[in-house]
Amino acid sequence: MKTKTLSIHGLHNKKYSGNKELTPPINQTATFYFDSINDAEQTFDCKNDQYVYSRGRNPNLEELEDKITLLEEGAFAVSFSSGMGAITTLLMSLLKSGDSLISHNVIYGSSHNLIENILPKYGITTKMIDLRLIDNELIGDVKVIYLETPANPTLDIIDILELRKKVGEEVIIIVDNTFATPILQQPLLKGADFVVHSATKYIGGHGDAIGGLVVGKNKEFEPTLRFGYMCEFGTAMAPFNAWLFNRGLKTLEYRMKGHCKNAMEIATYLEGHNKVQKVYYPGLPTFEGYETAKKQMKDFGGMISFEIKGAELDAVNLVNNLKLFKIAVSLGDTESLVEIPAKMTHRGLNINPSLIRLAVGLEDLEDLLEDLKQGLEII
Numbered sequence: 567m568k569t570k571t572l573s574i575h576g577l578h579n580k581k582y583s584g585n586k587e588l589t590p591p592i593n594q595t596a597t598f599y600f601d602s603i604n605d606a607e608q609t610f611d612c613k614n615d616q617y618v619y620s621r622g623r624n625p626n627l628e629e630l631e632d633k634i635t636l637l638e639e640g641a642f643a644v645s646f647s648s649g650m651g652a653i654t655t656l657l658m659s660l661l662k663s664g665d666s667l668i669s670h671n672v673i674y675g676s677s678h679n680l681i682e683n684i685l686p687k688y689g690i691t692t693k694m695i696d697l698r699l700i701d702n703e704l705i706g707d708v709k710v711i712y713l714e715t716p717a718n719p720t721l722d723i724i725d726i727l728e729l730r731k732k733v734g735e736e737v738i739i740i741v742d743n744t745f746a747t748p749i750l751q752q753p754l755l756k757g758a759d760f761v762v763h764s765a766t767k768y769i770g771g772h773g774d775a776i777g778g779l780v781v782g783k784n785k786e787f788e789p790t791l792r793f794g795y796m797c798e799f800g801t802a803m804a805p806f807n808a809w810l811f812n813r814g815l816k817t818l819e820y821r822m823k824g825h826c827k828n829a830m831e832i833a834t835y836l837e838g839h840n841k842v843q844k845v846y847y848p849g850l851p852t853f854e855g856y857e858t859a860k861k862q863m864k865d866f867g868g869m870i871s872f873e874i875k876g877a878e879l880d881a882v883n884l885v886n887n888l889k890l891f892k893i894a895v896s897l898g899d900t901e902s903l904v905e906i907p908a909k910m911t912h913r914g915l916n917i918n919p920s921l922i923r924l925a926v927g928l929e930d931l932e933d934l935l936e937d938l939k940q941g942l943e944i945i
């Protein structure tokens with residue numbers, strides 16, 4: 567089946583809709599009861615697939631996990647309370663004291679903090695470098711490589727296939743696929759071992775729930791991640807949020823088409839504007855990562871960053887004067903959002919203080935262009 571069908575129907579498992587509901591009900595329950603102790607013991611021994619407790623498994627979460635596994639063409643998925651819950655739990659499940667991790671040097675602010683400041687407290691050596699320039703000598707004895715492509719907020723593009731070739735088969739590669747979604751790229755098919763998502767963004771798509779996902783290539787790792795770590799850390803997703811993400815997934819491909827189309831037009835407009843210094847968008851032939859993005863992605867996504875000619879204050883004034891683009895962190899929503907990463911999501915992380923990040927929404931393109939035009943006229 568193709569992605570549009572998969573994201574609507576998933577596995578169509580009758581476990582999710584016991585009464586043939588077209589939309590599975592929300593399984594808002596903490597626990598599940600057994601008919602006998604023998605029955606319970608069988609479940610604890612993993613000899614049947616009954617549910618026990620919603621911190622480990624729940625039908626709404628399972629429906630979401632099955633769908634994202636299909637879309638990413640992985641072997642299993644686990645849902646989490648947030649994108650950061652997914653990333654923290656996955657990294658802690660893979661690394662122990664004495665191990666070493668390398669990450670690309672431009673990533674989401676909280677992931678950056680986790681890798682640079684928190685993991686080292688537990689004896690894990692971490693290094694943040696430009697993964698586009700990596701060669702074998704730089705790698706050394708590394709266990710995990712972590713990256714985003716396109717990266718937040720500079721949209722750096724990292725060639726996953728090329729990276730896998732360079733580092734060999736032993737290193738575990740994790741790709742945060744939040745910006746692209748499985749509709750635009752499938753990192754597991756390019757050599758990654760794990761994909762992580764902030765489902766809060768495009769998968770949910772409506773800015774109304776926080777959640778995260780990990781998709782793995784190797785089914786054998788599922789019990790370790792799910793019961794060994796997620797369940798013990800308590801980073802489980804809420805059933806209602808899973809229900810919202812299942813709903814979001816149904817329109818993901820159509821929404822991504824709209825985000826990509828609007829973003830391409832806006833990036834082209836900005837690039838041609840005399841007050842704009844530089845546009846960061848993977849779909850522009852002038853952009854550094856363009857050739858790799860063209861090869862690796864089906865389309866270029868809804869995220870754009872840009873710098874204007876002029877001072878930091880002009881960037882602030884421009885953003886303050888936008889009307890449709892709301893000043894907010896997050897992305898992937900129907901509403902267009904704008905932020906200045908150095909002042910918000912990426913404070914203290916060596917990002918140009920004048921860089922403006924747009925999360926292009928699904929409003930009419932003409933209205934969005936009009937808003938940017940009037941904003942740029944003021945400065």
Ligand SMILES: *Cc1c(COP(=O)(O)O)cnc(C)c1O
Binds near residue numbers: 718763764767776778
């Ligand atoms: C938002 C985001 C995260 C964190 O996700 P939450 O759901 O907010 O915890 C991680 N990675 C990227 C690329 C993000 O944009």
